[in-house]
Amino acid sequence: MIAKDYIQLNNERRKKLNKENESLYLDMVVYIRTNANKSEQQTEEVLLELLDHLLKAQANGKTAKDVFGEDLKAYCDELIQEIPAEKTSNHVRFILFMILNLFAIITLFTGIGGYLLHLLFDIGSGSLTFPIGSGISIVILDLLLLTIWIIILLKWIKSSTFKEKKPNKWIEFLQLWLICTVYIGLSLAVLFLMPDFGTTVNLYYPVIIGLGLVLLVATILFNHKYRMTK
Amino acid sequence: MSQRSQLLKGILEGCILSIIRMKPTYGYELSMKLQEFGLTDVSEGSIYPILLRLQKENLIIGEMVKSESGPKRKYYQLTREGEKALDSFIYHWESLKKPVDTIIRGGD
DSSP states (O other), X not given: OOHHHHHHHHHHHHTTSOHHHHHHHHHHHHHHHTOTTBOHHHHHHXXXXXXXXXXXXXXXXXXXXXXXXSOHHHHHHHHHHHSOXXXXXXXXHHHHHHHHHHHHHHXXXXXXXXXXXXXXXXXXXXXXXXXXXXXXXXXXXXXXXXXXHHHHHHHHHHHTSSOSSOOOHXXXXXXXXXXXXXXXXXXXXXXXXXXXXXOEEEEEHHHHHHHHHHHHHHHHHHHHHHTSOO | OOHHHHHHHHHHHXXXXXXXXXXXXXXXXXXXXXXXXXXXXXOGGGHHHHHHHHHHTTSEEEEEEEOSSSSEEEEEEEOHHHHHHHHHHHHHHHHHHHHHHHHHTTOO
């Protein structure tokens, strides 16, 4: 069984928790899952064990705090500390998958969008012209921004757990909105502010669409082989 | 960390290894056995960080097995290194138990 199978089992068995235990357990799940550098496999295995234990304890009238201690956050920290680091090969696999995915979407949108604009409204020249140096720099900087954005998002989600009072929905929404707006703004700024340098390349939109399709198929095959999303 | 938990940590590891040696065991069963043997002071959940550490140190391995009576569960068993670690725990424990008992009772 791989981590995805455990996640599915977890989703099914979790339904048997009562309201109080479900809310406490979900906080534990989110707090433990949002550690990007920990082995996904070990994380999901231990989460399922905790759930099975809690379900049995619940049948005897106990709550998560009776089983794991009053300070659930401290208990989770103790667990996280003992979960081994993710294997480098899995990290590489995930990063490759993200890059493939991103490239497939960008090339398909650019290609189809540019082609249609040219075909239907006679806008643009029917091909994309850009300096290669700027192009590569934009891609690298945007990938870097994406990574930072994901890390900040994970930190934000992790910090939203184990709150005594229900946090204000609007404040949470505003915080998320700010994180996303800054990210999108910076990504676009990189695109527009990048100076032109390097040899100019000229690619016809049908070529870009073809490239996008190849990348899309590669993404799907990669996902199928390594079960990245299911 | 309190003095009690410092002392307990190593001993609990030894107890967990002993119980797993008797027969492959899963988490809940393990914590119930510890309670049955009288270690009621230990909170039920405290075995899971220890189980993770013992796996990391390659002293035990866990395997998902379909049980006759219930759903798929992770059963633990000792590795060869785990057997050795348990033997050495027992050896050290035996050599400590008597002298410590004698000392804290005032030497008689």
